[in-house]
Structure formats: C-alpha cells, structure tokens
Amino acid sequence: MNYHKKGAWNAICPVCEFEKKSTDFKRRWDGQMVCSECWEPRHPQEQVRGKPDDVSIPWSHPEPSSDTEQDTSGWAGESGSYPAGTFDSNNGTL
Ligand SMILES: [Zn+2]
DSSP: OOOOTTOOOEEEOTTTOOEEEGGGEEEOTTSOEEETTTOOOOOGGGGGOOOTTOOOOSOOOOOHHHHHHHHHHHHHHHHHHSOSSHHHHHHHHO
C-alpha cells in the first residue's frame, strides 16, 4: 500500500544496470524483470552472444590472392616507373 498513485517508480534493470521507470520494464521469459531494451524473446542459444555493435574481432581472413597480385604488379610497376635511359645503361655496365 505504499505505491504512488502515479504507478511508476524507478528500478534498476539487471541486464544493463540502468535506472529506468517501472513502466519500462517487462517480464522476460526467464521471469526476470528487465527494461524494454533488454527484453528479448526466448532464444536460449543466443543468450551468450556478444554485443552487436562490437566491431573488434579477434581475427579476420587475410586476402591472399589480391595481396600477392599487388605484390607482383608493384614490383613490375617500380622498375617500369623509372625513366629509361642513363640509369639503365649504368646498370648494364656494372
Ligand atoms: Zn536494460
């Protein structure tokens, strides 16, 4: 009988630990009262998933094909970018 007539009070969501209005809470499938942002339908297998906006990944696939190709073309491009002339003949002399 101690409730305010307004019907809303502050409660802390056990998931995100933010203080929210009681009207923002829903009972989850496991019986826990969580805020509407943390509420989710029953997906037992997805409970262990990480945050969706976590872009840092432990590893990623390398791109071997394009890397190798760029390496080869870069080597060819380097010698090709030199103006043909004195340097070339100097090399030949040495
Ligand atoms: Zn929450």
